Amino acid sequence: MQALDAVAVRQWADACVRSLDANRDDIDRINVFPVPDGDTGTNLSQTMRSAQDSLLRTPVDSVGQALAALARGALAGARGNSGVILSQVLRGLAEAAQDAATAGAQAIRRALHRADELATAAVSRPVPGTVLTVLHAAAEAARDCPSDNLDDVVTAAAKAGALALADTPRQLAVLAEAGVVDAGAKGLVVLLDTLVAVITGRPLDVPFAASPPRTPESLTTAREAGSAEYEYEVMYLLDGASDTDLLKQRLAALGDCVSVVGDGADLWTVHVHCNDIGAAVEAGIAHGRPHRITVARFADQITAQAPRFVRDRAVVVLVEGEGAAELFRSEGAVVAEPTDNPADLLAVVVSTRARHVTLLPGDPDLREPLEEAVAQAVASGQDVVVVPTFSPVQALSALAVHDPSRRPGDDVVAMAEAAAATRRGEVKVSEREAITWVGRCQPGDLLGMLDGEVVLVEPGPADVPALSCRLVDRMLAGGGELVTVLLGEEAPEGLDEVLENHLRVAHPEVELAAYRGGQPGAVLSVGVE
Template sequence: MLIDQIDQEIKQLNTAEFKQMLIVATKKLKEAEEEVNDLNIYPVPDGDTGSNMYLTLSNAVEEVKKTNSNTVGDLADKLSMGALMGARGNSGVILSQLLKGLANGMEDSDVLTVDNLSAGLQQAADIAYQAVMKPVEGTILTVAREIAEKAEELSDVHDLTEFMYKIVKQARESVAKTPQLLEVLDEAGVVDAGGKGYEIFLRGLLEGMLAEEEEFEEIFAGSFALGHTKEEQESEEKFGYCTEFIVKGAEVEVDEFREKISALGDSLVVVKTQDLLKVHIHTDHPGEALEFGIEYGDLTNIKIDNMSEQHHERIRQEAERDAQEQATKEDPKDGEIDTSADELAVLAVTVGDGLQDIFDQIGAHYVLKGGQSFNPSTKDLLNGIEKIDASDIIILPNNKNVISTAKQVKDLTEKNIEIVPTKTVPQGIAAMMMFNPQGELSAVSDDMKEELEYVKTGEITYAVRDTEISDMKIEKGDILGLQDGDIEVVTGNYNQAALNLIDHMVEDLDSLITIYVGEETTAEKKEELIDKLEEKYPDFDLEVHTGGQPIYYYIISVE
């Protein structure tokens, strides 16, 4: 659908129509996930803005699907809470704040109108800015603010179609000019990824509002596959087949069709746009449902699933998960619990079997799997916190994209939480050296924070796209050496990159080099690097550990 060719006038929308908008927006963000990921400024494999925004929104829509509320305001509240619990990474956290503002604007509203949507967009920008300690222009915040300003300008517009068209047009223009406001975007030749994701979300809302015929099948494909509610699970046990189909050319009213077909089963959903009906029903007689539908038009997109087989398979998978959880509780390795009742505890986030074992061995009570391109959600962190037998807990994010999610946890639990903002694994390990389980929460976390300034982190990874940064020409597949997040070395060999980077990192008073070896590094390459480091730095202590981390051939600490 071309949004430049809109002539449909809409004054208000009900909850079912609002749900449709959200489902379509989620699908559009999923389709654009890699496009948004590829807008990452640096060519390193951490471009997960699109993934984090999609996962955050999909969790929010999952909550929306579970409610039967008949007010848009309540639906928006469920959306906001789902986004908060599902927020991942910086972009996901900001999106959750935007959705919180949207919900605030729709509070107590029965239907969606221009007035409450406008209020929501304006509050969205305000809340998002408040959530960021040092707002930077040229980012999603700028896009949200300019959209809010446009919404305020449109106070005399009462047609949702016209309003949303102009909002999406403003979003597109705001995103296009982000490189003019932020030099690093201009240098990398990209627009802001978060801003682009927000634009796609808003465009998805508009397309979901209009839902033309040629898009109908795409819009509803999978719209019932975002999760199973308790009611749906009970229905699966009662009825044998999940039956879906589209009736083309239907002239019947939705309520009339719904009332007549309802006798054949339950979990009934019937949605109409123009002359198309999308039907979903759990029934023991799918043939009768199809025969009923064909009385009103031509059938297409017929899908019949045996829910008994699906149900038993899900039970089997859940049993396996339960068994695994029980096993890890009895053997507190790989991200599970040390149940000793210390006064103070640590939750650490990292990925890689070796790194998880290291944090476990040096005193972390719970090690949550997560890190680069694998950011845990707010709910993941909360679940970990609740499994720790301590009321005072320190969180070590160990990744810059996990810090903002960790901060959200503080207001969602009765336990006392402090965040030590570790951006790397070496920072997290250094912080653990200052951990005192018998100490006082704020004093211990302060001691751990002070240790971070003495740690230098190096990372050896690979380029995921061609670019030019700070006069360095980088081609896809090049090996990159990063010191504290900045690209310092570009070569074609990961051992050479490590040697060059360490040479750049070492200073006069340093005496210790620590290497954490990644899962893709060969034993031969590891031994070769050790030999060269021992030869080049004979007076240094050298420690080498198997980290098992993905993405990074080596993680390096110099102290």
């Protein structure tokens, strides 16, 4: 690979999350500077996961946009000092590739140099032998690399970072005494190694799934830097900051480990160790709008960040109407409203936190945005399959045969077969004049549709129950044992009773299942199995 593009950035983000998860406990164990028993590995993992989630929720088509999405997510979800520094590393990469569709060797050189500048500026008192030392070494090695091949440049940066990491105990006595390297620097080397693996195509020697979370008893909120006299870590996001230098001064008077870093636009992350929590928040109020305020007491235990996938299987149904949504939820599905925005669809898939996701769209018009959302989810390591369902009743049929105990592939096949075996019908009011297979219709006419085609037209104002019965009769002409109806928002009262009485007389062998769906603008959705 001689140019980093948006797809490669997604691959790198996923690889970083997996690598940091796999190395999390080891990095936590070596966190001895300046206070032992830290959570550097956990904080890096959580920050990178936030960055990846931001990328998954953002439609991107260039390397600059992809890196910017990562930087925004890392800044918004930064945990601890190491998370703040990571957010600035990603911001530096994003700024260097801001307007580029792809990034080659020269862009990576500029990106690492800018990352070095921003990360150093984020720390009030830089100390040799830390992540900043390793980042600087990597940036200089990329700059001095004689080759203009992208793989050579990133490999040189990663090797220099690894050498600088090995040298950290010679620069910090506390590391030498403990016989370890710097924890934050180790995390950076992990990220550089994953970048080399993505660009060179070498397989990553880490497990695909996140490592199991540690027990709450094994975790304590630890200080990654600063004096032990301060009991709390206060962090918040700040919008519209007016004077960040003055804010830093006010926070420095309250405690230590002060950082106020931004995304290059209008969002800032504020971090301080202090004893007066209220004063730290009030300082932010005086200079902008604080939100997402988090306070951690260093003596308290915290729960571990859950792995990316917290369950094996999920079924997502895209449907409108409160009644229909509640019906699908009662069957165990995740319900979301249909949308033609791929980013919103991707957010729904990602939020399930399921390894295998089956999508039941219930609307043929969603095919293209779904394809884009699914492609991004699959590229990030999630298994997503769309079962062709063109109406809510077909989605109901598919969900009825869903069996989590089956293999995912077999389950999808069974759901697809059930949906395909369900004939779909609809009663709706015409919105415009048109030519149909059975003649012209005018606005306000009542339409009976079968598998997407108009088969009945009743001039308005029409007899809804009568046309509904005629449509059901037509659908049952080819046989059937079960009629499922969803009553839309426009369905008249008692329509389900009319259909039940009609079937009892005309088709006594057929069972009726009727539900109040409440779909906006709809009269009736019918399924025949």
